[in-house]
Amino acid sequence: MPKIEMESLISLMHQKERIRNVGIIAHIDHGKTTMSDSLLAAAGILSPKTAGQARKLDYLEVEQKRGITIKSANISLLHRFGGDRYVINLVDTPGHVDFTGHVTRALRVIDGAICVVDAVEEVMVQTETVTRQALEMRVKPVLFINKVDRLITELRLKPPGIQKKLERIIRDYNRLINIYAEPEYRDKWQVSFAKGNVAFGSAIDKWGLTFEMAKKRGFMFSDVIDAYLENRVEELQREIPLHEAILGMVIKNTPSPLEAQKYRIPALWKGDLNSEIGKSMVKCDENGPLVISVNKINIDPHAGAVTTGRILSGTIHEGDEVFLLMARSMHRIQQVSLYMGADREIIKELPAGNIVALLGLPSARAGETIVTPEYINFPPFEKIKYVTEPVVTMAIEPKRPQDLPKLIEYIRKTSIEDPNLVYTINEETGETLISGMGELHIEIVINNIRETGIEIVTSPPVVVYRETVRGSSSQPVLAKSPNKHNRFWLVAEPLNDETMKLLEDGKVTSDMPWRERARILREEARWNASDARNIWVIDDYMNIFVNRTSGVQYLDEVREMIISAFRWSTKEGPLCGEPLRGVKIALTDVQIHEDPVHRGPAQVMPAIRRAVYGSVLSAEPILMEPIYKIQVTVPTDTLGKVIGVITSKRGRIERMEERQHLSIVYGYIPVAETIGFASIMRKASSGKAFWQNTFSHWEIVPEKLSNEIAINIRKRKGKKPEIPRAEEYMDTL
Numbered sequence: 001m002p003k004i005e006m007e008s009l010i011s012l013m014h015q016k017e018r019i020r021n022v023g024i025i026a027h028i029d030h031g032k033t034t035m036s037d038s039l040l041a042a043a044g045i046l047s048p049k050t051a052g053q054a055r056k057l058d059y060l061e062v063e064q065k066r067g068i069t070i071k072s073a074n075i076s077l078l079h080r081f082g083g084d085r086y087v088i089n090l091v092d093t094p095g096h097v098d099f100t101g102h103v104t105r106a107l108r109v110i111d112g113a114i115c116v117v118d119a120v121e122e123v124m125v126q127t128e129t130v131t132r133q134a135l136e137m138r139v140k141p142v143l144f145i146n147k148v149d150r151l152i153t154e155l156r157l158k159p160p161g162i163q164k165k166l167e168r169i170i171r172d173y174n175r176l177i178n179i180y181a182e183p184e185y186r187d188k189w190q191v192s193f194a195k196g197n198v199a200f201g202s203a204i205d206k207w208g209l210t211f212e213m214a215k216k217r218g219f220m221f222s223d224v225i226d227a228y229l230e231n232r233v234e235e236l237q238r239e240i241p242l243h244e245a246i247l248g249m250v251i252k253n254t255p256s257p258l259e260a261q262k263y264r265i266p267a268l269w270k271g272d273l274n275s276e277i278g279k280s281m282v283k284c285d286e287n288g289p290l291v292i293s294v295n296k297i298n299i300d301p302h303a304g305a306v307t308t309g310r311i312l313s314g315t316i317h318e319g320d321e322v323f324l325l326m327a328r329s330m331h332r333i334q335q336v337s338l339y340m341g342a343d344r345e346i347i348k349e350l351p352a353g354n355i356v357a358l359l360g361l362p363s364a365r366a367g368e369t370i371v372t373p374e375y376i377n378f379p380p381f382e383k384i385k386y387v388t389e390p391v392v393t394m395a396i397e398p399k400r401p402q403d404l405p406k407l408i409e410y411i412r413k414t415s416i417e418d419p420n421l422v423y424t425i426n427e428e429t430g431e432t433l434i435s436g437m438g439e440l441h442i443e444i445v446i447n448n449i450r451e452t453g454i455e456i457v458t459s460p461p462v463v464v465y466r467e468t469v470r471g472s473s474s475q476p477v478l479a480k481s482p483n484k485h486n487r488f489w490l491v492a493e494p495l496n497d498e499t500m501k502l503l504e505d506g507k508v509t510s511d512m513p514w515r516e517r518a519r520i521l522r523e524e525a526r527w528n529a530s531d532a533r534n535i536w537v538i539d540d541y542m543n544i545f546v547n548r549t550s551g552v553q554y555l556d557e558v559r560e561m562i563i564s565a566f567r568w569s570t571k572e573g574p575l576c577g578e579p580l581r582g583v584k585i586a587l588t589d590v591q592i593h594e595d596p597v598h599r600g601p602a603q604v605m606p607a608i609r610r611a612v613y614g615s616v617l618s619a620e621p622i623l624m625e626p627i628y629k630i631q632v633t634v635p636t637d638t639l640g641k642v643i644g645v646i647t648s649k650r651g652r653i654e655r656m657e658e659r660q661h662l663s664i665v666y667g668y669i670p671v672a673e674t675i676g677f678a679s680i681m682r683k684a685s686s687g688k689a690f691w692q693n694t695f696s697h698w699e700i701v702p703e704k705l706s707n708e709i710a711i712n713i714r715k716r717k718g719k720k721p722e723i724p725r726a727e728e729y730m731d732t733l
Contacts, residue, residue, distance in 0.1 A: 006345060009078055009338075012087040016258045016284055016353040021310070022250050023091040023106050025134060026116035027126035027692070031146040035116060035203035036092045038242045039077060074308065074339035074355055079247040086251050089355045093130070105366050105419075107137045108295040108381075109310035109355050111264065112254025114246065115141050115173070119148045119165060119200070120155065122659065123172040125631035125666075125692045131173070135180040135189075138264045142253050143191045144208070144246060145169055145200040152228045159222065168659075170198060197253040199245045207236035208245030212252075257284045257353030261312065268293070270512065271379035277371075280313040286351035290314030290322065292358075292370040293381050299413045307364040308339065308357050314372070316356055317349040323373045325380045327363040330373060334360030366419050380511075390422045390435035391626040391671045391695060394442050395459035396449070397432060403454045407432065410452060414445060421445060435464055438693070439675070463672040464626065465713065466541070466581035466698055467573035469494050471620035476588045479611035480731045481603035485593035487731075488562075488607050492615035495544065495582045498525035503542045510538035531586070537563045541579045543570045546586040554592040558604050562587070565608035574613035574724055575621045576713040581698060582624075585612055614729030623701040623709055626671040628693035631664065634685055639663045641684040649673035650702075668696060 012018050024032045077088045093106045107113070113134045117123055134141055145166060151157045157165065174190050181189055191197045193211050201208030213219065219240060227236050261284045265273070272278050280288025294309035316322075320333045337344040337357045350356045364370070369380040398407050411432060415421050422435040436442040439461055449456055469492055476489035495503075502508040502525055508517055518532035534547045536559065545566045549555065570580040593599045630651065634642045636658070642665060643653060651669035658664075669677075674693060681689050701709060711721050 008085065009076055009087055010347055012078070012085060013354050014286070014351055016286075017256045018084065018086045019089065019257055019353050020086060020112060020250055020254050021089045021091075021110045021257065021260075021353075021355060022112040022114060022254055023093055023110040023134075023139070024114045024116060025093055025130040025141075027118070027121070027124040027130075030116045030118040030121070030124075030127075031203040032116050033092055035114075035144065035146065035242065035246065036075075036090065038203060038206045039090065039246060040075065041206075041243070074357075076338050076340065076355075077247070079243075079251065081248055081251045086247075088247060088250060091355075105295040107133055107139050108268070108293055109308075110139055111257065111260035112250060113139050113141045114144055114250065116144050116146050116203075117169055117173065119145050119169065120150050121633065121690075122165070122169050123176070125629060125694050127173075128176055129694050131176045132180040135177065135182075135185070138182070138185070138260075138267045140185075140189055140254055140260075141177070141191070142197040142249050143170065143173055143199070144249075145198070146203050148200050148224070149202040149205055149228060149233075152225055159225065162221070162225075166193075166200060195253075197249060199249050201240070201242055201245060203242060205233050205236065206242045207233075207240050208242040209240050210245050210249050212248065213240055213245060261353075265312070269379070269381050277313065277375060277378060284352045285313055286315045286353070288313040288352070289375055290316060290320070290370070290372045291375075291378070292316065292322075292356065294364055294366060294368040294370060296366055297364060297416050299417055303335075303359055305362050305364065305416065306344070306357050306359060307361045307368075307370075308355065309368075309370065311350060311352045311354055311356055313352050315349055315351040316358070321373055322361075322370050323376050324361065324364055325369040325371060325376070325378060326365065327368065328376075329363050331361050331363070333358055365416065390420060391464050392438055392442055392461050393433055393435040393464050394446070394461045395433055396446065396456045399455040399457055406452070407449065407454050407456065410449060410454065414448070461675060462716070463675070465576070465578045465701075465709065466624040467575045467578050467616070467621060468580065468582045468624050468700070469616055469619035469621055470700070473615045473618045477611050477614035477618060477726070477729070478731050478733070479607045479614060479729065481599075481607040483598055483603055485598045486558075486603055486607055487589075487591040488587065488611045489589040490608075490611040490615045491586050491588055492612070492619040493584050493586070494619075495542070495584050496525060499527070499544075500542065500582055503538065508538070510535075531584075537566060539567050539570050541570055541581050543580050543583045543585065546584060548586050548588050549590055552590050552592065554594065554599065555590060557596070558592060558599055561601050561604040562608050564601070565605035566612065568605065569609045569612035573621070574617050574729070575623065576710040576723070577717050577719065578623070578713065580616065583616065583619075585615065610729045610731075613724075614726050617724060617726035617729065622703070623706045624698040625701050625709075627668050627696050627699045628671055628674060629696040630667050630669045630691060630693050632667075632681075632689055632691040633662055633664055634689040636661060636663045638685045638688055639665070642681070642689055645681055645684045649677065669693070670699075671695075 024036060026032045074089065074091050077090055079086050079088055091106045091110055115127065115131055117127055131141060151162050151165060170191060177189055178186055196211050199208050199210045209219065224236065227233055262282055265281045273282060277289045277291065281291055291313040292309040292311050294307055296308040298306040300306050316333060316336055318333055318336050321330060322333060323330055335346060335358065336348065336350055337346045339357050344357050371378045398404050411423050415423055420436065424433045434442060434445060436445065442461060446458060472493035473491040476491050478487060478489050480487050499521065502520060508520055517535065521527040521532040522529060531546045536545045536547055538544050545563065566585060573580045630646065632642050646653065646667055646669060649669055650673055651667050653665060653667040655666050656663060681691065707723065710723055715721050
């Protein structure tokens with residue numbers, strides 16, 4: 001960016017009413033990145049001739065090759081509107097479901113979202129997913145209906161047909177707002193062309209139209225149709241340029257940080273809003289205490305870890321000393337900069353209300369909260385809650401043993417950038433298990449590893465399962481420590497549906513004040529008061545440990561050992577070594593040796609693990625499998641075959657819609673049944689079906705399949721095929 005423009009940009013970043021932090025969200029291939037190219041061209045960052053093909057914000061080589069966005073990318077733009085200049089911090093996000101985690105993290109730093117919808121395909125399954133994410137974080141959406149040119153040139157619709165299409169898209173999008181927005185925002189955030197928060201156009205042809213532009217210029221939709229029929233598309237670019245429609249809509253209809261932080265901070269942070277730091281964040285006060293919410297870590301090959309986040313209070317300067325609340329570590333800021341796509345512009349300081357890139361924070365991770373050192377007891381922001389989970393796993397190992405350290409280092413760095421990639425490494429054998437959101441997610445990681453020159457061997461992808469219980473332990477299970485001096489009695493029971501909903505929605509967490517957590521569980525999930533008060537821990541897999549004892553001597557001294565053992569046990573359950581999910585483990589009685597020498601971790605932890613396993617195995621254990629929501633678009637004459645494929649794969653149809661000559665099928669299908677699904681669906685539909693899967697929920701595996709799957713998993717993991725019995729983990733008095 002030219003120096004004079006950069007100076008203007010930095011100056012405006014102190015005028016918070018002139019700032020808009022906005023993301024672009026959409027279903028895959030609906031035109032987000034093509035649209036962003038046109039916005040960059042208008043700002044002078046990209047040549048107008050290459051806009052639409054350059055994919056400037058898809059700066060990774062793999063993104064350019066595949067034509068998809070994998071990581072979110074930031075850039076700051078200047079735009080004049082109504083005689084004033086504004087700075088728009090723009091974030092382009094992925095559309096493919098396997099990279100939804102990047103969308104979740106991007107939503108932490110933005111206040112408004114441009115949702116792009118293909119005029120032909122209309123509202124799709126991933127449109128719903130990303131809109132739901134935005135609304136749950138109080139990010140206000142506006143709507144851009146893209147590819148309107150296809151309605152004219154390909155479908156050859158008449159004006160009434162085009163109008164019907166556009167009206168249906170707006171109606172369906174408002175339905176999503178009605179479903180997912182909080183009551184306070186359902187009416188206020190509805191979109192319509194007349195309100196000015198809907199634009200339609202063509203990103204590839206670089207034109208767009210809003211109600212205000214149409215009214216001001218006397219422009220009618222019939223003029224658009226005539227321009228295409230008479231081959232005058234370039235006139236549309238001059239008369240109703242896309243960037244003017246989109247950026248004008250954004251400035252007029254999305255909030256500034258001053259407005260947004262008033263209602264977003266209470267949703268993202270559970271601390272005292274009346275405290276000095278709470279008031280400062282709500283006011284977006286650049287003179288207040290420093291608070292930065294981190295949403296992304298990039299690993300720069302030269303600079304190292306680059307930490308990106310939203311400054312919610314205070315001003316960050318080069319050389320500032322800061323404290324990381326999650327890492328519990330102090331660091332000094334080496335560099336302050338703005339992201340401009342793949343590049344960064346270095347600046348000396350940046351105030352509240354903006355998105356910043358920082359060097360000098362090697363221990364920072366996505367979800368971290370950065371504060372000034374005097375606020376080391378500041379309550380951190382709510383943990384980032386993802387709408388998807390890793391459900392596909394692949395084993396990899398290096399062909400050459402000497403490449404093992406390089407492989408381990410690469411995967412560790414990748415997991416820092418992408419927290420949705422989960423891995424375990426056997427550093428002796430070199431075998432590594434990587435779990436991702438889907439086959440494409442895993443494939444991208446594998447290809448990136450190979451491009452570093454590391455030759456690897458891979459296994460076929462397998463699905464991740466969870467273990468749970470359907471019943472309750474008939475009586476407490478006793479397990480003794482190896483030295484027989486400590487005894488623990490545990491019971492297992494399933495968490496009820498209300499509790500699971502609270503955990504999944506993040507309304508009940510392990511780190512929230514216990515009184516508030518207990519109140520919610522009593523009032524909304526029918527917990528008894530004693531259990532609700534005495535929760536020791538809620539783990540990452542949504543299992544809860546409760547202490548039902550009272551007055552036990554030395555229990556406080558071994559509490560942390562018990563919690564660690566509980567986490568260790570739930571990470572690999574007794575059925576087949578898959579994580580436990582939705583289980584309440586309760587400590588009903590305990591006897592602890594008086595001598596600390598006899599009650600250390602080597603004694604307590606194995607005993608707790610045995611007791612957890614015994615109690616789970618005595619409570620009707622069963623497997624849970626991940627379920628995808630599936631949406632299939634197919635010509636009506638092929639509908640029957642598509643339904644046949646879904647039902648043959650243990651899927652179920654939820655509903656169907658007719659759109660002209662196309663049918664839209666909505667349903668659910670087990671993730672396990674989608675391995676190799678593409679070839680079957682293409683064959684059945686003669687290549688005419690288009691589908692998208694997104695993670696929906698976990699569901700109990702049919703009983704007739706559960707044992708067989710468990711035995712196969714045990715064999716794959718090198719365990720004895722026989723499923724263990726509860727008695728194998730029980731001790732007797």
